[in-house]
Amino acid sequence: MELIVDSVSHDFGELAVLRDVSFRVAPGEILALVGPSGCGKSTLLAIIGGLLQPEAGSVATAGAPPNGSFNPLTFVFQDFALLPWRSVADNVGFVLEHVRLSAAERRAIVADALRRTGLAEFAPSYPKQLSGGMRQRVGIARALAARPEILLMDEPFSALDAQTRDLLIEDFIGLMAGNRLGAVYVTHNLEEAARLADRVVVLSRRPARIREIVTLDRPRGTRDALYVADHQRKLWSLIRDEAVAAEREVADV
Numbered sequence: 001m002e003l004i005v006d007s008v009s010h011d012f013g014e015l016a017v018l019r020d021v022s023f024r025v026a027p028g029e030i031l032a033l034v035g036p037s038g039c040g041k042s043t044l045l046a047i048i049g050g051l052l053q054p055e056a057g058s059v060a061t062a063g064a065p066p067n068g069s070f071n072p073l074t075f076v077f078q079d080f081a082l083l084p085w086r087s088v089a090d091n092v093g094f095v096l097e098h099v100r101l102s103a104a105e106r107r108a109i110v111a112d113a114l115r116r117t118g119l120a121e122f123a124p125s126y127p128k129q130l131s132g133g134m135r136q137r138v139g140i141a142r143a144l145a146a147r148p149e150i151l152l153m154d155e156p157f158s159a160l161d162a163q164t165r166d167l168l169i170e171d172f173i174g175l176m177a178g179n180r181l182g183a184v185y186v187t188h189n190l191e192e193a194a195r196l197a198d199r200v201v202v203l204s205r206r207p208a209r210i211r212e213i214v215t216l217d218r219p220r221g222t223r224d225a226l227y228v229a230d231h232q233r234k235l236w237s238l239i240r241d242e243a244v245a246a247e248r249e250v251a252d253v
Contacts, residue, residue, distance in 0.1 A: 003060075005021060005057075005059050030182065032196065033184065034239065036205045045154055076139050088119060095146045118137065172196070205245060216231060
């Protein structure tokens, strides 16, 4: 299934946010969105996920979603968004509660998502018993339980300390490769973008337009520190001047 973002523009009242943004996400591709603070990255992700209707342009998909998909486009949130009174297994199963499944089918899907994210032994635990990295794993497992084609990720690792973030990114690279999932990934962290993305859409300051789309030509998981650093510097060179100007504007939209 291919995601098609076509000429999307959006305003909030008098505030111009997005202008004529177009790109495609191929099956299995990770596409990162970067740009100055407040340029509308999260707004664009909300439009892609159907939480917000654009004032102009459209978001569509081409091709059939995977067999058994309950939600082809599924969010992974920055703040984990877990229910503290539910166990890990029950948090993951939450997305299945309104799907017509037998109890056995639901348990099997939850068990599979927990296994793929290394959480099987934590199924009966509660969020307060887990580290930040483990809680974010639960958020990813919950998304996987919906059997998506594309994950929509808004700064999913930004709340984690550097060591935990690095470990989770390594696991995430393996998870994405093993499941042929695609993603649209919003981040302020240019190193993350250079490590994770197949392509990076660089947005200008508001109203955001696409300045450049940078292709990373080495497969994820094979990029050494020099390769990542070179592309991190290239991305920073594309947004630095506008990022400085954006610091003087209102915070993120």
